[in-house]
């Protein structure tokens with residue numbers, strides 16, 4: 044084993060118990076919680092018992108018989124992994140008899156195992172090899188001529204790992220990992236006795252089975268049977284660095300295992316509190332984009348978007364960008380430029396972008412992609428509870444009795460959290476799903492939703508208000524909790540409002556399509572839960588009433604007393620890795636870091652003193668306002684870091700026209716993304732592997748991102764922003780991102796206790812972290828709400844303007860798939876495409892048949908905003924009248940058809956409701972043909988740049 048990479052495996056999971064037992068192991072006294080295995084107790088006493096089928100992430104199984112021990116006064120040789128420690132026991136782990144038994148076990152294993160240790164990919168990191176050494180096995184009496192599995196065929200179907208049955212010792216760890224850790228139940232042991240082998244699905248290849256490629260089985264495997272292909276190609280890693288996944292808002296901790304500057308594999312970090320050693324296919328395997336050949340590594344400029352790019356030095360590019368911004372402000376005024384930052388950036392980067400805009404541009408025209416996803420969460424929770432964030436840790440789900448999932452698809456969007464949730468559901472917690480589509484959670488192995496309220500898109504507020512009606516009119520309000528903790532006036536008004544007959548499930552059913560009995564039963568189940576926890580996603584926020592729905596959820600949780608302890612709460616599942624952080628860092632045009640309004644003079648004074656500038660008291664432009672202002676001629680320049688607005692924002696044609704109306708668009712990114720095709724300056728970005736910083740996940744958990752390789756283009760993103768500020772004449776001077784975090788902590792009360800030193804000590808910290816909570820705040824609103832008394836808000840259901848008509852009779856809603864991430868810029872550049880290589884339109888069989896549509900047919904999707912063409916997947920997941928697509932591929936044009944409608948409070952686009960017609964077609968849409976042409980031209984302009992540089996090099 045490579046000791047510097049090895050973490051101690053305690054053999055069996057930790058037990059929580061107030062009862063302690065003291066025993067002796069090999070003469071050493073040790074005290075452990077009741078229920079702890081002898082194997083784990085031995086590790087506590089500093090003794091490693093040999094083992095193969097046990098590992099501390101899985102319940103013990105007791106099959107390999109290698110961990111036998113002797114217990115004074117007892118007959119036989121019990122397995123230490125399955126035997127609980129008892130008070131007064133005297134245990135021996137090493138005796139001549141045990142040694143002999145273990146050697147015999149190992150002999151049997153090795154007699155059916157290839158003896159190719161020297162050339163095996165696991166050489167140096169194989170538990171079977173270790174155990175052969177530990178047990179002192181020197182020869183195998185049985186020979187290798189008998190029946191064996193040495194000629195078994197490998198399964199290479201998965202792009203990231205191989206399965207070599209010849210090396211399998213049938214320890215069952217993989218099967219248990221798939222069941223216990225991941226909850227997919229894709230693996231079984233098929234056959235009996237000598238014939239038994241691990242089998243995905245019904246003796247299928249991994250890629251044809253239910254396997255979702257989370258890699259838990261690969262990690263659990265003690266041999267090279269299940270092995271990462273990257274390890275097979277590159278060899279065993281030499282050193283490791285702890286960092287944080289750059290994909291979704293779960294924020295999994297990883298050990299990047301390296302050879303020099305090359306990543307060999309990403310191993311989920313056992314001590315990562317968001318993931319506790321688990322991961323999904325994206326974080327564990329889909330990191331190859333970071334070194335993909337499409338990475339843009341040289342700064343580039345051009346006058347017009349029809350010109351070829353010119354590669355230039357960093358200095359020239361930054362001076363050019365700064366010069367253009369100054370020219371535009373001189374000609375069109377101070378407010379004619381702005382910046383957009385991304386939830387994929389670190390906290391430090393986002394902080395610097397908003398500082399650049401406020402201090403160097405001199406306005407508040409800064410926004411972030413959270414505008415188009417969770418801005419209603421910030422507004423809604425801020426209004427009701429007093430803080431714009433989720434209330435719990437992910438671990439809290441282990442104490443939930445009823446889990447309500449609204450407008451979220453955790454198994455695809457937040458897979459590691461979904462595995463935790465499924466574990467709790469298998470233990471008996473009840474599940475309510477509120478979603479127009481039959482997501483996997485509704486029915487999957489050993490999980491079944493008690494109620495699936497399959498509402499029509501756009502009617503969330505009607506459903507939540509009707510649930511409140513049931514709770515109020517059936518006497519299910521937690522009266523004592525409300526009386527003690529909530530504002531009586533707003534509660535009284537809300538109670539009277541929701542109790543009105545027009546808010547009953549029966550009255551709302553026409554709009555929602557939800558059977559009243561089902562809605563009433565779900566409301567009762569949640570209200571009587573004991574611990575009721577709500578998890579929600581973009582299916583809540585991306586609506587014209589997104590903020591209203593968030594407030595409706597908060598009303599429901601407060602009325603039933605489900606906020607302020609473990610197992611309950613309101614939990615927004617944030618889409619991207621740093622949505623929470625980008626909001627916290629003041630990247631909205633109306634807020635300085637820590638959610639403090641720019642109109643507040645004392646907050647401004649704090650920042651003005653620190654930054655040495657005057658800050659405008661006027662909120663700046665939001666992203667959609669920037670586009671409108673660009674089209675009306677008053678907004679002329681944009682600095683866009685890490686965000687692909689042309690692909691991700693609604694009504695693509697409108698966004699593209701706005702881009703073309705600007706005189707200087709500066710894009711900082713890894714790839715020449717869709718937005719960069721409209722840019723005049725391109726600044727190469729750096730991946731999460733190339734920089735230091737922090738991300739804040741959906742639990743408010745701040746975790747370190749650590750550089751494992753130098754920035755491929757020379758500078759990390761934070762350095763580029765600093766240099767741009769300097770080129771603009773504003774002095775920014777930081778030696779490291781740590782210095783940026785120190786400034787954030789000094790200026791932001793909820794971050795005042797955060798520093799890299801504390802993060803290194805504690806592993807991660809959930810804000811608020813300050814003098815009152817020096818180790819952070821896992822659960823919020825414990826004794827009282829942050830705003831004081833919880834405030835109920837009336838949630839009047841207002842139907843969206845986006846109505847179905849004879850011309851547009853179907854409602855389109857959108858979502859994500861497990862293997863792809865957001866605009867796909869990263870995951871499309873990995874083998875994840877093998878699972879999902881195109882966006883498709885899911886349509887109910889009835890709607891498909893009416894239109895003569897079959898699986899795989901090309902279909903045109905028309906909305907009031909535009910038209911695009913996708914292939915159809917006929918699916919009963921959909922309800923009749925509703926169609927669905929993902930949005931991971933630019934050529935799909937999913938946002939060509941989404942409209943300009945948006946949330947009344949925050950402008951978050953109404954991605955989830957678009958009235959459409961769907962018809963069979965024979966060719967791509969006009970937009971797609973124009974996209975292909977424009978894309979081809981832009982690729983040629985990029986190639987011309989390459990040719991130019993190559994010919995210059997040749998001279």
Ligand code: SF4
Nearest residue numbers: 221254255257258260
């Ligand atoms: S990769 Fe994950 S889902 Fe697939 S078999 Fe292994 S544990 Fe199960």
Ligand code: SF4
Nearest residue numbers: 211212214215217264
């Ligand atoms: S594949 Fe690995 S983990 Fe699974 S039974 Fe075989 S040796 Fe054990």
Ligand code: SF4
Nearest residue numbers: 288290291295323326
């Ligand atoms: S669940 Fe999210 S954070 Fe965790 S590995 Fe997957 S993509 Fe990364």
Ligand code: FES
Nearest residue numbers: 105107108110124
């Ligand atoms: S490790 Fe205990 S029986 Fe295998």
